[in-house]
Amino acid sequence: MLERWRDEVAGVILVREKEATVQKLAQERGWKVPFVADEDGALLRVLNAYFLPRAYGFSPDGRLVWKQERVGMDELTVIREVVEAVKGKAYAHKVFNRKPAWAHALEDKPSKRERKGGVR
Numbered sequence: 001m002l003e004r005w006r007d008e009v010a011g012v013i014l015v016r017e018k019e020a021t022v023q024k025l026a027q028e029r030g031w032k033v034p035f036v037a038d039e040d041g042a043l044l045r046v047l048n049a050y051f052l053p054r055a056y057g058f059s060p061d062g063r064l065v066w067k068q069e070r071v072g073m074d075e076l077t078v079i080r081e082v083v084e085a086v087k088g089k090a091y092a093h094k095v096f097n098r099k100p101a102w103a104h105a106l107e108d109k110p111s112k113r114e115r116k117g118g119v120r
Contacts, residue, residue: 008083008095009057016041016052057082 013035015022022037038044047056047067055078057066066085068078084092 009079009086012036014038014043014047014049016044055082057085059086 011033013026013031013033015025015035016038017025018039019037022035025031026035036043044052047054051071055068055073056064059065066082080092080096083095
């Protein structure tokens, strides 16, 4: 999900494991986002991560602007709420409710009936 929305949000995966274990996980799962091995859980305690996974949203200047309060949120909802917190609801609405490129391509392409001489 982060890869798809990389122009809108950035992410990091924080895992309470040894560095070697996290590197192996990243390779096996094909993670394309940065990760941090937090073996002793120090960062998780600072973030008050009382359930995992828990998402946090930061502004470009590093301020915490959003944190996940509900367990089990889907990735798209998390990303949308982070974008809303950082850039506003109107911007998030515009980005997340836009038509996909393939839909625009279909609108621009004449129908089969139009290509055969028009509609009677």
